[in-house]
Amino acid sequence: MLDLFGDEAPWVEPLAEGAVILRRRARQQGAALLASIAQIAAQHPFQHLITPGGYRMSVAMTNCGDLGWSSGRRGYHYSDVDSFNGRRWPAMPQGFLLLAQQAAQEAGFTDFQPDACLINRYEPGARLSLHQDKDEKDLRQPIVSVSLGLPAQFQFGGFARGDGVQRLLLEHGDVVVWGGPSRLRFHGILPLKPGEHPLAGPYRYNLTFRRAR
């Protein structure tokens, strides 16, 4: 939809049972969210983690909240410290927490209590291949994913890697929530197309809120 003014009201798009896109839901908070990301990254720099297979991830990551997601040769895990500097992750900003809880509520998930916020930074060409979020202890809690900056193609699939996927363009301020019967659906991001965003420059950022423990 043409949006010359950037002030259209959010709208809701169902994705699957237990999954929804809240279009532009976080748009008016975009600048504040990006400012918080910059503050966090000043102390906990974005890093390109290594997968268990030994590959450098094209997406750069940092975290806030009690627990942070990480990857290394030995596998994936949540940790309360940043391996870069051995210090605890910064607290989740209140604006992050409120947004995540409100978005979850609007998607039908009450009492979402995220303790982990993974912050992903995509540069042109960066991707996240199809995967499941399944390292969390309580799979009754949903995933809340906030898109900022450059647009990207999101893949939302089924329960096996080879199942068909929906492709959805996620733009600045879009919030995807999935849980319940959709909690273990495969999802990913196709290689980011180069561009320039007025607030985020040449990047796409994603906040992924989870209850990890």
Add this chain to the structure above:
DNA sequence: AAGTCGCC
């Protein structure tokens, strides 16, 4: 506003 497959 790229889709799909096979390889390790």
Add this chain to the structure above:
DNA sequence: TCTG
């Protein structure tokens, strides 16, 4: 441990 294929979120490459």
